[in-house]
Amino acid sequence: RKEVEQDPGPFNVPEGATVAFNCTYSNSASQSFFWYRQDCRKEPKLLMSVYSSGNEDGRFTAQLNRASQYISLLIRDSKLSDSATYLCVGEGILTGGGNKLTFGTGTQLKVEL
């Protein structure tokens, strides 16, 4: 089982729609979670951190459900510029000890006119 799993999509939505992505993680000891955005052939960039209490930034809302071990990202009023791949990121453990970020394979979003 992958440490962080996402539906690869693509999610094709019309402009103005609300879209939600979910992601599950296997490491119950994970404390830190993030959503990164990656545009085609570009580097990933942090979109937002995810907290148990929820985190909202404009049209974006991230939520963490520890009991079910999943993370969600809600995008309201989708814009064409939201088209990208969204990477779910959790905390993992290195075999030699120490922590690392574990990236999901990403969910592709296409916002259409």
Add this chain to the structure above:
Amino acid sequence: DAGITQSPRYKITETGRQVTLMCHQTWSHSYMFWYRQDLGHGLRLIYYSAAADITDKGEVPDGYVVSRSKTENFPLTLESATRSQTSVYFCASKDAGLAGLDEQFFGPGTRLTVL
């Protein structure tokens, strides 16, 4: 320019050749990382460094060598390139900070093709 840069941006090489990918950051971040990104696998950590002269293996270190003699540079060397090392390589950095797992800043990536 401030930020994190990688060179070359594109590289084609042949099986068995040695290749070095360069990474340079101007923030004086403590941590630096090398990832590879392949379809179906997401980003996988190859090596990381917590400070100059301190490096450690990530998830997929075999076939790679790193060094960090200066805080700002973190080169990744493929000692004898194989076709399975064809990938997009991203370097990242982050400050030590109070949180151990806060934001990482990524370079623009190097697309490596091994023929």
